[in-house]
Amino acid sequence: MSNYIPMFVALLGWAALWVYLYSLDVKVKRIKK
């Protein structure tokens, strides 16, 4: 199972980046309204 740690780290990192980008998207839409 420990062999999969890098995969989970990559998944978590990607999910964090996606959430960050999506939250920026939502903020910009709110400002424009």
Place this chain on the structure above:
Amino acid sequence: MWWKVTILIVLAWVCVGSWIFPPPTPVRDNPEVFRIVYFHFPMAISTVVAFGAGLYFSMRFLSTREHRYDTRAADSARLGMIFCVLAAVSGSIFAKHTWGSYWNWDPRETSIFMLLLVYAAYFALRTALSDPDQRANLSAVYSVFGFVATIFLIFIMPRIMPGLHPGSPKPTGQSEGSVISFSFKTASVLIPSILAHVGLFFWINNLAYKIAGASKEQSDE
């Protein structure tokens, strides 16, 4: 919204697929290192797409003289630089395990280095000019020549000069790692990875443009 969720799912699949499938091409001292290609190659493709988008927006600026296209061209070039640096770093890690050294001055590595210099000069040009019209005009013209250099440095030079990188006419030295065979499993991760990286570029590019517009609106109020 749907395409952003698609990018999320596809890149999550790439993280999983690149880890669960065995590396298809053995490399000299660490076969696991091939997995980095699932990210290195899509980043290199995204670099060309980003610089191509820079060319497109620069030409739109030259034909319409609307500054929003200049902003988008600069954002595209900035993202292209980021993807180019990431492709060079991931490629040099791969090179350490396949060719024995992080940097070998292979034609592909040399061309990436020259490409980074070309676009570093683009940003030097932009920061050197204070007049917005002059900056937009000159950097748009420079961007056209920059993309011509991109085509030469990415697609022509490494294919006519012998080197270690896949695609070179006659691999020299220790070239076991320079021939990559693509199975269905490799393609099922690599092709979605390319599409998702390109989608990610367009998303961030669009977002940067919207943020610039929103901050301009706020400063005008």
